Amino acid sequence: MPHLLLIDDDQAILPQQVRAAFSGPTHTVEIACSGAAGLAKFAARTPDAVLLDLRLPDQSGLDVYMKIRSIDRRVPVVFVTMTQGADNAIEAMKLGAFDYLFKPVDLKQLQQVVSDAFVVSAKMREPAIVADTTDDPPVDGALVGNCSLMREVYKSIGRVSAQNVPVLISGESGTGKELVARAIYQHSDRNEGPFLALNCAAIPEQLLESELFGHEKGAFTGADRRRIGKFEQVNGGTLFLDEIGDMPLGLQAKMLRVIQEQQFERVGGNETIRTDVRLIAATHRDLKTWSNDGRYRADLYYRLSVFMIELPALRDRENDLELLVRHFVKRMNPELAREIRHIDSQTLEILRAYNWPGNIRELQSVLKQAMLHSSGDVLLPSFLPKLDAIEESSNHDTDNASSVNFEKIIASLLRPDAADIYDIVHRQLDLILLKQVLDFTDGNQHQAAKILGISRQTLRVRMRELGLSVTQSVEQNEAADV
The missing domain is CATH 1.10.10.60 (Homeodomain-like)
Incomplete structure (x- = not known):
């Protein structure tokens, strides 16, 4: 039977509303008219949720809230107040309040918020459905996964990292291609040299050429001084070119030369510049098909694909989702000032049923949204944002778009x-x-x-x-x- 504690010096309207909304025998309601009385009742019998007025006759509601948290931080606290300003509401939510209601309280809203608080309170007292199985600290940018497909990826990284050859990483958007590139770099003999990453799809063609190869003063309008490109900046190190499938055909010939000969000219210049760069490229496109169709230079594709690593989509990674969820929640707890230690089984079922068109990147976004809406140490289904039911939208590479039904x-x-x-x-x-x-x-x-x-x-x-x-x-x- 859920037990609600109301701490409020108003002895008329709000107590009547609370008793009407949460009457016996399904609930019990206890009322205290001061902060001290409320804390005494809280200590004597821990409630499942607390309704707390921000302004009390003997002390601030925020002070009472902090004392409640020092006794048992698992109990959801909902503030109620006449104060309409935003500052108090923001401060209360920053401190971890479950919700914030303004007087006069809407009865339906009161019922919904407190009912949700009861659910959270009950879940936090249940044995953990899913708990962390490792004490390893979560590392930002770490590769996480134990499925057979990811084990093959790890083997491939081990095989090629020490070899000074180009690597082409393929996979859907959001699968973690840059993480693989960084892993290759970190395990290579060039790990003390520079590592630079550039997204070819995010930069217009003229600017992309300048970003890669640099330009001389006066090479084009706005070129008021010489610019050093990435192939010079990263000399002796590793350059990661993401979405290289989106590189314009005009640049592909120059790229082929720098891979073959390790030399190039700046835009608008005649001086041949030599460099020593290991190239790692990534794409979500089928470059082999594109090269067969004449949409991508076949000779460049063959140079890039000396060694290929294919990253699996999240939906194909067997039981890795649970491991990833635990990893990201643990990693984002300090960042978002949360203390989530357990994942409810229904939450995991919802996440498993989704097709994850955005892969790991989308999973991180969904978990961050859920954690921002969370209260307590259990991640509940109600905290999750709405997930699209469109499973067919999972393939962002619309080369196969005709198959969408x-x-x-x-x-x-x-x-x-x-x-x-x-x-x-x-x-x-x-x-x-x-x-x-x-x-x-x-x-x-x-x-x-x-x-x-x-x-x-x-x-x-x-x-x-x-x-x-x-x-x-x-x-x-x-x-x-x-």
Whole structure:
């Protein structure tokens, strides 16, 4: 039987509301009219939840709250007050309060918040469903996983790290390709040299060439001084080029030369510069198919793929999800000022049922959102953000987009608590359509907008909303109108 303690000097309205909302025999309610009386009742019989007024006749509600936490920090505390300012609410939540209600209290809201507090309190007193099985401190950037596919990845890292050859890491977005690149670097003979990472898809073509190879003063408008590129900066070390499949064809020939001969010229310069760089590249694309189709230089693909490592998607990693959840929760506890030590079994079931289109990166985001909404030391299902039911959207590489079955997607979304189906389905359709059209035009937004029959401004706005990027610069796209 859940036991609620109300600490409030108002002896009229709120006690009546509480007794009406949580009447016996299913609940018990105890009332104290001062901070001292409330603390005495708390010490005598630990409640399942506390309703605490911020302003009490003998002391501050925040002071009472801190004393309650020193006795038993597992008990959820909900503040209630007449004060409408934001500062007190923010301070209370920062200190770990379960929730914050303003007087006059809405009865339905009161019932919902306190009922949720009872659930959290009960879960925190249950034996741990899932607990950490290792005392190793969580390391930011560590590779985590024990499944057979990840064990093969570890073996591959061991085989190639000491070899001075290019490595191509493939896998869906968010699978941890940069972590693998860093592991190769750390276990190589170059681990005392520099390591630099560059995302080829995030930089326009003209700027990407300058980032990689540098430029001379006056090489182009705005080049007011010489710039040293990454291949010079990382001399003697390792350069990681993420999303190398998005590198424009014009740059691929220059990239081939630097891999073969370890030499290049800066943009706008004639001086040949020699370098000693180990190249590790990554892509979410099928570069072999692209090279066969003429969309990627076959000779560059063969140079890059001397040794290949394929990273599995999170949904294919057998029982690793539970291990990853524990690892990230433990790692993010200090960062988010939380003390979550256990994962509820239902929470794990929900996470296992999801298809994780964004892989590890998405899992980290979901856990961070859940922890920010959490209270206590158990991660409950109610803390999780809403997870899309669109399993077919798991493949962000829309080269296979034609296989998406929208009838199945819509059917999976049709349920009593469904909402925003129109936006969800149209977002998925736009993601597929815009990605394929932009691939067809090699990133030319002007041509893509013309094919789609929309303005370039509309296209750019929608691309930002969907998180799409191309390697061609805005200036190049605008030049197409001239």
